[in-house]
Amino acid sequence: MSRGSSPLAEPVPAGQESGLRSRLTEAGLAAFARHGYAKTTVDDVIRQAGTSRATFYRYFENKRALFHELSGDCFRELRALADRLGALRPEEDARARLRLFLADYDALHVRFSGVIRAWTDNVAPLDPELAKEADTAFVKLVTAFCGPIDAAGTTSDVPTELRAALLYVVVERIHFYARSQYSDIDIDRLHDTLAVMIQRAFFGGGVPTGSRLRIGGR
Structure with missing residues (x-):
């Protein structure tokens, strides 16, 4: 079907333009995730x-x-996550708040999986303005890790910025693999x-006696 022969646009009741646009963006997320960009x-x-x-084509x-x-x-959404992460400090509830951050990051990874995959595979390059916005978002997220690392006060020969970048790569790659079709x-x-x-x-926190580190299969 050509664009010129498309049926008439769906009538939109007053005040519901944003709802129809959201329907299209949600559909786009689902389609990109299912088929790839x-x-x-x-x-x-x-x-x-x-x-x-x-x-x-109206939108x-x-x-x-x-x-x-x-x-x-x-x-x-990445910048909003970075804002919350930047407030994290090595206190008693740091692990619980870190766990919440990881769950939120995973939810973002799932929601935008098709979009993120298109960036990773470089099949849909961003225009210069969006590319700059991407750099800002990822730099802000890495920088946010610097706060809790510095607050921990642990001694290291590795600069804080490099440790923060490494931590971001760990978080990103683990979630990328964990949500792949090959992971259980x-x-x-x-x-x-x-x-x-x-x-x-990274934050200098101890592990409770008797705790076990495991990821386990489903």
Whole structure:
């Protein structure tokens, strides 16, 4: 079906424009996750959203424009996560709050899986403005790890910034693998173990007597 022969756009009651746009963005997330960016078509998105091509083009110029909007949403959520992480300090409840951060990071990874995979595979390069926004988001997240590392006051020959970057890579790659089709890792056990490991290795926290580090299968 050509764009010119699309059915009429779905009528939108007053005040419900944002709801229809959200339906399309949610459909885009689902389609990119299921098919991958390269194989996803506008038809895939509109089928998922239960609407028409004309309605899609009312909000987005093309598939790439939808992808860019979803990328911007992901970067904003990453910055919000960084704000919460930056407040983390090696106190009594640090492990519980770190565990919560890991669960939130995993939820973001799941929600934007198709978008993140497109960045990783470099099949949908970002325009310069979005690329700059991406750099800002990831730098902010790495920088946020510096706060609790410095607050721990542990002695190391490795600069804080390098330790923070390494910690981010650990968190990112573990979640990327744990959510892959080849993994049978129990994500809840993974977060329990990862929180203990991070606190012990990076934040200087001890491990309770008798505790076990395990990730276990499902």
